[in-house]
Amino acid sequence: MKRLLLLCALAAALSACKREPEPAAPVVTPGAPAPAVGDATTVAPADVKLEDVSESTSDYIIGISYQVPAEQYPGLAAELKKYADAARNDLIEAAKARNQPGGATSAPYDLSLSFTELMHTPDVVAVAADGSSYTGGAHGAPLIARFVWLPKQNRMLTAQQLIPAPSGWTAISDYVREQLHAALSQRVDADDLPPEERAEVVKNASKMIDDGTQPDPSDFALFEPIAAPDGRLAGLRFVFAPYQVGPYSDGTQTVEVPVDVLLPHLAPEYRPLFAAAPAAPADAPVASPPAPTR
The missing domain is CATH 3.90.640 (Actin; Chain A, domain 4)
Structure with a gap:
């Protein structure tokens, strides 16, 4: 019965919400920070550095880990850092707001975010972002994003x-x-x-x-x-x-x-x-089948 009540409540809440159209970069899960998105073809400065973040104050705890060798692709590195910076800034702003009159004063807010490499080939580089941001309530808001980068075209690949x-x-x-x-x-x-x-x-x-x-x-x-x-x-x-x-x-x-x-x-x-697709151009000659032997 407990599971039934939870499903009913979530279904009702979900039907009242509409997702925004797909942005040019990975989306964040409901309730999570939405990082600003730039032109997917924009080349980021070559000096983008992906450095782990570890912060602890009386108001918040933040841990961000970059387990990816993405700095060789400045555009991809910039997108990863933009996502992480947006999540960090949102958490800090939420922590500041709760110290205002009438704000909550419970346990410190916390952010945990990790970037891991899923694939790295000359044609495709894929990175996963997974974590959570806790700003009160029963549990943290999940942070989930996926970045699929095309090195030869120097841009992100989107579903659209x-x-x-x-x-x-x-x-x-x-x-x-x-x-x-x-x-x-x-x-x-x-x-x-x-x-x-x-x-x-x-x-x-x-x-x-x-x-x-x-x-x-x-x-x-x-x-x-x-x-x-x-x-x-x-x-x-x-x-x-x-x-x-x-x-x-x-x-x-x-x-x-x-x-x-x-x-x-x-x-x-x-x-x-894709593996089932021919690597040669569509108009390339197709080899004839071998002649039957007698």
Whole structure:
């Protein structure tokens, strides 16, 4: 029953919220700081330094770790630092506000954020940002972002650029929903709930899944490349923050979409990045099959 009440409350809250259109850089999870976004093609100064941050005062505690060798790509390094700086500044401002008359005066606020490398090839560099920002309440707000950098083009790759047509997002949405609904059914079956309670839980959780996976790139803005044996991409792993497709207790959820689902909908310029796509130009001659032997 406790799980049912939580799902109902979250579903109602989620239906009242609308996400903003996809920005040109990774988005942050609901309730987390939204860093400023610049032109994805802008080259950052070469002197961007990614230095770990460790701060502790009576009002807040901050820990930021850069476990990535991204400084060789100044544009990527600038985006990572911009994200971290925005999260840090938001936490400090929140800590200042609570010291004002009428503000809260409980335990120190805290921010924990770590950047880790997911992929590093000549064509694609991917970095994950994961952490949380606590500014009161039952738990911290999750901080989740994904950065996919194209070194040869010196810019970030966004979901909108990768899949430009609405029909592509319809296909991806259908596939992802099927996987999430299947996972939901398995979780609910494991809880062994009475039939009426099970039906209500599935109803509310299914609505969260459908609301959080609309066929729009803004719902799929967080993604990770999946490596193929030949160094290209075997698919994409879409990342959904807590509250997007399920309650906070379900945590971050992911769905892997294989290349055969993605390929018909990829923008032509990005198809060579994927393992099932021909590396040669579309007009390159195709070798004839060998003649049958007698």
